[in-house]
Amino acid sequence: MDTAETIGDSPFSDPDRNTGSMENFIHQDVSLHQAALPRSTEAQNSVSMEEPCCVNNHSVPNINLGNSSNAEAFEDSDIIDLLLTTGTSLPSPIDPLLEEAMLDEIDLMDLALEELSQAQSEAQNPADSDSGLSLDYSQSPASPSGSESSSSSSSSSCSSSLSSPTPSLMPEEGAVGYTHIKEEDEDVSYTHIKEEDEDLGYTHGAVGGYMPEQTKMCQSSFLEARQFHHLPWLENIGHDHTYNQPQSQKKSPKDLSDESPKNTMLEHLSGRDEKRARLMNIPFSNEHIINLPVEEFNRLLAKYHLNEAQLTLIRDIRRRGKNKMAAQNCRRRKLDVLLDLECGVDSLRRLRAKLLREKSEILRSIREMKQHLNSLYQEVYERLREEQGLLYSDNNFTLQEDSTRPVTSQRRSDSHSRRKLNKRQKQKK
DNA sequence: AACGGTTGTCATCCG
DNA sequence: CGCGGATGACAACCG
Structure with missing residues (x-):
């Protein structure tokens, strides 16, 4: 049963999500295409959870199966009872009425699902298609691993057109760090550090914990939800699974080319720790401080004779930088979990609708x-x-x-009258 | 001005 | 024990 497979195919349990991601896309496209086709009786049964899921309840409230005015009007237990009682010798007078009513309800449900599918297919015009969106991810720099690269392009396809946060351009805000240093602008040159950086052979994006391998079943739901409700939080989610890359690398060409005065000002304001590092004459960049592996980081520290304040600041910078990335990963992961749960709910709804439809078919055949x-x-x-x-x-x-x-009862009465007749005939004799 | 979303940071826990 | 990741909580900022 394909539905069962899809349900069991939890994004968290799939160990090989990267390879399956494109297949999911293909399936979704096919399903969308099928959903756009005119409905036939057989096609009703083909509704499976391969169809794009994650249809948020709020986006299509009229399909809410929890609505008592819809298919929910027939509780499963009622239907089971109905199935069980139809085999008995006592014909229930409500059987036909109930069956008809249920079929009507299910037909309404089918129509609603069909409308939804059509809306989805309309929403996914070529410009908005997943593949088209994923093209934008060519902007993202080389990811630490190829698998992650493919994962990010496939699993976050619906989001790549969304505004990916560019923290490097954001002014630093939030709580103040441990080391409070009077901020002054000092132009400390890093020219002598460049050579050291190259020697270290340091690779960008080496740091990071969350290696998202999840293939989202519900990419289209992002588009849907955004199209229907313009949820602001969805505009910034986008399953950008390039979590582990240093934010300076995540700048898109658009961002790089955007040299408006505002952005330059933000750039200037950004990097409180950078300024502190300059103030304290830290002889290497914050990016290295944050992203270097421990061993290389310690080696770097050993190369220079740094005083206690400098070492403290460097450690703070490293801690803050790592925690910043961790927080970003954590938030994205949380959103992923939320979306997966929504997908699960939607899949179960579809499965329930399908089972109800099958039950109605069985009832229909029994009646025939x-x-x-x-x-x-x-x-x-x-x-x-x-x-x-x-x-x-x-x-x-x-x-x-x-x-x-x-x-049967008739036959019983027939035999009864026949016996009476024979009895009379015997008595006459 | 209130409000919700985003982001950075801190504190804490845990492996 | 130190390190680093995960995460809740808080604050600042923004639209």
Whole structure:
């Protein structure tokens, strides 16, 4: 069952998410295409969770299956009871009504789901397509690992057009650090440090914990949600899984080319720690302080004769820098978890709708079989009556519509009257 | 001006 | 024990 597979395919449990990500995309595209096709009876059953999920409740409230006016009106237990009782000899008078009502409800649900799918396919025009969006990720610098690169481009496809935070351009804010240093502008040249940097062979992005390998099932949901509600938080999420890269590398060409006075001012204001480092004559860049591995970091410290204040500042800078990245990772991860949960909810909703639809199909076939059986009974009874018509009156037969055993009781009464007749004949003898 | 979102930072826990 | 990552909490800033 594909739905079960999809449900079990939790983004957290998939060890090989990178390879599966593109397949998910293909599936989604196919599903979208299918969803846009005219609906057929068979197609109803093909609704699976491969369709783009993460349809937020708030974005399409009319499909909320939790709505009592919708398919929820038929509780599962009711349907099961219905299924169980249809096999009994007592035809429930509400059976047909219930079935019809349920079918109507399910049809309404189908329509709602179909409308949703069409809205999704319309939202994903070529310019907005996932692949198109992912192209923007070519801007992002080489990631520490190839897998992460592919992961980021695929899993965060819906977000790449979104404004990725460029902290390097943001003014420093928030709590004040441990070392309070009077901030003055001093022009300390780093020219002599460059050579040292190259010797270190330091690779950007070596630091970082969260290696997101998750393939998001719900990329399109971002587009949807943004399209329908323009949720501000969604505009900044975007599953940008290039968490571990130094923020200076995450600057897009657009940012680099944007040399407006405001940005230059921000650039100037940014880097409180950078200024402190200059003030304290720290002989290497903050980027190195933050991103170097411990061993190389210690080696670097050993190369210079630094006083206690300088060492303290360097350690603070390193700690703050690492924690800054960790906080960013943490927040993005939190959003990912949230989105995955939404995907899970949506998948379960779809599964529930599918199961309800299957149940209705089963009920429908049961009803047809009962009608067929009834007609067979009637035919048999007509032939019996033709053979022994004198024994029965016409009003003796009343076919009970939609009953499983209309003739059984009839047959019982027939045999009963036959026995009476034989008894009378014997008495006459 | 109030408010919600974003971001940096600190404190703390944990491996 | 120190280090580094994760995360809750807080504050500053922004739209």
